[in-house]
Amino acid sequence: MTALDTVGSESIDSTLGDPYPNKCYLPFILYPPGMHRIPGGREWLESHIDMQQQGSDFVLYVGIPFCRTRCKSCPYFASLLSENDSRGREELYVEALIQDLKRWAAYPKFATGLVRNVYIGGGTGSILKTANLRRVVDTVYETFRIAEEAEFTLEGNARDFDAEKIDYVVASKINRLSLGVQSFQAEILGVIGSPHAADDSARVIKEFQNRGFRNIQLDLMYNMPGHTLDIWKRDLEVLSTLDVPHFTIYLYRIHKETIQAKLINKGKLDRPKDPEGPMVKAMYREALEIAEAFGYKMYMVDHFCKEGYESRYNHWNFKVFTDTLGIGPGSYSYFDGYRLGTETDVEKYVEKVNNDDFLISTISDELPPRVQRERYTVFALLYYEVEYAYYRSVFGTEFRDDFADELERLERKGLIEILDDRIRLTRLGLIWHTNVILEFFNPAFWGDTDSLREPNWSLNGVMVEMGAHPRNYWLGEKHETFFPALVPAGAEATPQGITSNV
Amino acid sequence: MSDTQQLRASATVTVRAKGYDVWAVWVDVNAWKAWDDGIADIRLHGNFVEGNGFTLTPQGGEPVEVTLKTVTQGEEFSDETVIEPFGVLHGYHRIEQVGEDLVQVTHELVAEIRSHHLGVFLKEIWPDMQAGLGSAVNAIADIVSSD
Numbered sequence: 141m142t143a144l145d146t147v148g149s150e151s152i153d154s155t156l157g158d159p160y161p162n163k164c165y166l167p168f169i170l171y172p173p174g175m176h177r178i179p180g181g182r183e184w185l186e187s188h189i190d191m192q193q194q195g196s197d198f199v200l201y202v203g204i205p206f207c208r209t210r211c212k213s214c215p216y217f218a219s220l221l222s223e224n225d226s227r228g229r230e231e232l233y234v235e236a237l238i239q240d241l242k243r244w245a246a247y248p249k250f251a252t253g254l255v256r257n258v259y260i261g262g263g264t265g266s267i268l269k270t271a272n273l274r275r276v277v278d279t280v281y282e283t284f285r286i287a288e289e290a291e292f293t294l295e296g297n298a299r300d301f302d303a304e305k306i307d308y309v310v311a312s313k314i315n316r317l318s319l320g321v322q323s324f325q326a327e328i329l330g331v332i333g334s335p336h337a338a339d340d341s342a343r344v345i346k347e348f349q350n351r352g353f354r355n356i357q358l359d360l361m362y363n364m365p366g367h368t369l370d371i372w373k374r375d376l377e378v379l380s381t382l383d384v385p386h387f388t389i390y391l392y393r394i395h396k397e398t399i400q401a402k403l404i405n406k407g408k409l410d411r412p413k414d415p416e417g418p419m420v421k422a423m424y425r426e427a428l429e430i431a432e433a434f435g436y437k438m439y440m441v442d443h444f445c446k447e448g449y450e451s452r453y454n455h456w457n458f459k460v461f462t463d464t465l466g467i468g469p470g471s472y473s474y475f476d477g478y479r480l481g482t483e484t485d486v487e488k489y490v491e492k493v494n495n496d497d498f499l500i501s502t503i504s505d506e507l508p509p510r511v512q513r514e515r516y517t518v519f520a521l522l523y524y525e526v527e528y529a530y531y532r533s534v535f536g537t538e539f540r541d542d543f544a545d546e547l548e549r550l551e552r553k554g555l556i557e558i559l560d561d562r563i564r565l566t567r568l569g570l571i572w573h574t575n576v577i578l579e580f581f582n583p584a585f586w587g588d589t590d591s592l593r594e595p596n597w598s599l600n601g602v603m604v605e606m607g608a609h610p611r612n613y614w615l616g617e618k619h620e621t622f623f624p625a626l627v628p629a630g631a632e633a634t635p636q637g638i639t640s641n642v
Numbered sequence: 643m644s645d646t647q648q649l650r651a652s653a654t655v656t657v658r659a660k661g662y663d664v665w666a667v668w669v670d671v672n673a674w675k676a677w678d679d680g681i682a683d684i685r686l687h688g689n690f691v692e693g694n695g696f697t698l699t700p701q702g703g704e705p706v707e708v709t710l711k712t713v714t715q716g717e718e719f720s721d722e723t724v725i726e727p728f729g730v731l732h733g734y735h736r737i738e739q740v741g742e743d744l745v746q747v748t749h750e751l752v753a754e755i756r757s758h759h760l761g762v763f764l765k766e767i768w769p770d771m772q773a774g775l776g777s778a779v780n781a782i783a784d785i786v787s788s789d
Contacts, residue, residue, distance in 0.1 A: 208715040208716060209662055209665050209666070209669070209715045209716045210660070210662035210663070210665075210666065210716075211666075212666045212670075220661070220662055220716050222714075222716065222717060223714055223715060223716075223717070224714070224717075326686070326688050326689045327672060327686070329689065330669055330670045330671060330672060330673075330686060330689070330690060331670055331672070331673070333665075333666035333669055333670065335715060337688070337689035337691055338688070338689055339689075399660075399662075399663040399666045399667065399785070399786060400666075402663075402785055402786065403667075403673075403676075403785060406784070406785060408673065408676040408677055408785060409673060409676065
C-alpha cells in the first residue's frame with residue numbers, strides 16, 4: 141500500500157475519461173495571482189493598513205536574493221553574486237536588510253505580534269558569509285518577538301557550507317535546514333546547471349548530523365532531461381541512506397525563456413519525458429514506495445516526513461492561514477487582507493531602505509471576505525482536506541454553504557469525499573489536485589490578461605499565466621463531468637516550485 | 643632559445659544574453675558535443691570543479707584528458723590538456739558583462755609546444771584549433787542569444 145492509497149481507497153474508472161480537459165501542474169500556489177504596480181512605500185503602507193494595531197501571529201520570511209549561478213530552468217528571481225564580490229554587494233545588502241527588519245519591527249503591529257516561524261530563503265539563504273548570517277539571525281531575535289517553539293529554517297545549497305558555517309548554524313537559533321539537492325548524480329546536476337557538486341549534499345548532511353543537527357529537509361527533482369528511472373532509483377537509494385526526516389519531490393519543468401527552453405527548442409537537449417507517460421508515473425510510484433518503506437508519510441502534496449517533522453512553515457502559512465511578513469527583494473507578504481510584493485531589484489531595494497523608506501512594488505486589492513475564504517481553501521487543500529470546524533473558527537461561516545456549487549462538482553467527478561467533519565481529496569482528487577484547487581478560484585481572476593503586463597516574479601508570473609486562461613481551459617464547463625482522456629504530449633512550459641513565500 | 647614555443651589564439655563574441663546562461667551551457671560538459679562540431683565525444687568525470695576533468699575526443703582524433711584548473715562560478719574557468727608529444731594546451735573561458743544584458747564570451751587557447759614538434763603542430767593541429775574557437779563561441783552565442 142502506498143501513501144497515495146492512504147488518501148482514499150476507491151478505484152478509478154478511467155473508462156469514464158478525465159475529470160478535466162487539461163491537467164494543471166502548480167505544486168506551489170500563490171493566491172490571488174493578480175497584483176498591480178504601485179509606487180509604494182511608507183506612505184502607502186501607513187495610509188492603507190493600521191500599523192499601530194496590536195499584532196497577532198505571523199510568519200517572517202527573510203529573502204536573500206543572491207545565487208552563485210542560475211539553474212537552467214529556474215523560474216525564480218535571483219541576483220547573481222560573484223564569488224569575488226568586488227563591489228561588496230553582500231555587505232550592502234545585509235546592512236540594508238537589517239535596517240529594513242528593524243523598521244518593520246518598529247511598528248506595533250509587528251513589534252507586538254508573535255513570530256510563529258522564521259524562514260531564510262532566496263535566492264540562496266546559505267550564500268551569506270557566516271558573519272553576515274549571524275547578523276541577520278541576531279537581528280531577527282533582537283527586533284521581533286519569536287515564539288519559543290518557533291521553527292527557524294535556513295534554506296540553501298550544500299556548496300555554501302564549510303565547517304565554520306556548519307558550526308555556526310548548529311549552535312544558532314536556526315533549527316531546520318532545507319537543502320536544494322535536486323539529484324545526487326553528477327551527470328544530472330550538470331544537465332540542470334546546479335551550483336553544487338554531487339557529493340556535496342550527502343557530505344554536508346552527514347556533517348550536520350555528526351554535530352547532532354537532525355532536522356534536515358531536502359528537495360529532489362524527477363524527470364529532468366536525460367533522467368531515467370535507474371538514475372532516479374539511485375537518487376532514492378542515496379536518500380534512504382541519509383536518514384533525513386523530511387524530503388520533497390518536484391517534477392522538473394521547462395520554463396519559458398530559460399536557457400533550458402532554448403537548448404531544447406534548438407534541438408541541443410532532449411525534452412523531458414511526458415509527465416503523464418509511463419516512465420514519469422513509475423518515478424512517482426518509486427518515490428512513494430521508498431517513502432513508505434523508510435517510514436515517511438506524505439503529509440501534504442509531494443512532501444514527505446517522518447513523524448513530527450512536518451514543515452511548520454507550510455503549516456502556519458497554509459493550514460493555519462497566518463499572516464506573512466516577507467522582507468527582502470523578491471518577497472511577498474500577506475497581511476490585513478493584502479498581498480504585497482517587493483520587487484527584485486537589489487540595488488533599488490538598498491537605495492530605498494537607505495532613504496528611510498520601504499520598497500512596496502505591487503499589491504493585490506484588499507481581498508474581499510469571499511476571496512480570503514478561497515485563499516484559505518486553496519492552501520488547505522495542499523493538505524488534502526478542509527475541516528469545517530476550523531474553517532468556521534476562522535471565518536464564522538459554514539464551508540459547505542460557502543462553496544456548495546464547487547463541492548457538488550467535485551463530488552460528482554469523484555474528486556472529493558464529503559464527510560461529516562471535513563472534505564477530503566479522493567485518490568483521483570489527489571492526482572488532479574491542482575485542478576481541484578482551481579475550482580475555488582474566484583471567477584473574477586480567470587481570463588486576467590491585464591496582470592500579465594504587471595511586474596511579476598518567482599512563481600507569481602506562472603500563476604498569472606495560468607489565470608490568463610479562461611476558466612474552461614483548465615476546468616471545462618461546469619455542467620460537464622468527464623472529458624476524453626488526455627493524450628500524452630510533449631512537456632510544455634508549466635509551473636514548478638520549490639519553496640517560496642506567499 | 644627556449645625548448646618550447648608559445649602560441650596564442652582567442653575568439654570573442656558579444657551577445658545580448660545573460661551571463662548565467664552562458665555559464666549553464668559551459669558546466670554541462672557532457673552536452674558540449676551538441677553545439678561544438680569539433681567534438682566527437684566528451685565525458686565529465688565527477689562535477690565541474692577544480693581538479694576534476696573530462697575526456698574529450700575530437701572529431702577524427704584520439705581521446706585526451708582535460709583537467710579543470712580554475713572554476714569561478716558564473717565567471718570563468720580554465721583547463722589544461724597534455725597532448726603528447728607536442729606539449730600542453732591551456733584553455734581560458736571568460737564571461738564579461740559589457741552592458742545591460744550584453745555579455746562578451748571569450749575562449750582563449752595558449753599552446754606551449756616543444757620546439758622540435760612545432761612544425762607538425764602548426765601544420766596539422768593548430769589551424770583546426772584556431773578555427774574551432776570561433777565556431778564554439780558563435781555556437782554558444784546562438785544558443786544563449788535573446789535576440
